[in-house]
Amino acid sequence: MTRKRLLTAGWLAMASAVMTIPWFILAFFLGGQEGLAAKAAEAVMLVTGTMLTVYLLLTLRRLLHERYRFGRADTAIGLLIKASVVSALAGMAGLAFTRMESASADFAMVMVVVIGVLQIVFGVSLLRLPDPLQGLHKPYCYLNIATGLCLALVILMPLGMLTGAVADVMLGTIFFQAASAVE
Helix, strand or coil, X not given: CCHXXXXXXHHHHHHHHHHHHHHHHHHHHHCCCCCHHHHXXXXXXXXXXXHHHXXXXXXXXXXXXXXXXXXXXXXXXXXXXXXXXXXXXXXXXXXXXXXXXXXXXXXXXHHHHHHHHHHHHHHHHHCCCCCCHHHCHHHHHHHHHXXXXXXXXXXXXXXXXXXXXXXXXXXXXXXXXXXXXXX
């Protein structure tokens, strides 16, 4: 993996962490608002967030394979990517078709629980990585498990957004450390 890709992923993970809380608040206020501008803003946040998630997870999977010969998290990563894309597509359908808005919101809550469970599975599977990632391995895994638990319980979703943002900072740091090891 190239140093450039790792640095890009590091900065994108940091950007994701910084944007998580403001986007969560903005999505809360935009939810249910009428008008093209509100719907367009929600769509941009949805697509951008999903693209970030997919890119970061694919980069992490590649790093785990190339640097550590570790594939035990592949299934969880693949399912997280698929669930994120399905959730985004359902959200977009709800934005585009007002008759689907209520069903889309219900489906979104189900997907939050599914993504939460998958996040727990991801964190647990990543615990088997033998490398300490310069001290970030276990904290990163436990934060993913905590984030997943908060999302799966739905009522703790705001706390899950916070723990997810901290996990993104750690992921960015993992990418930066990996980039510094590339010649």
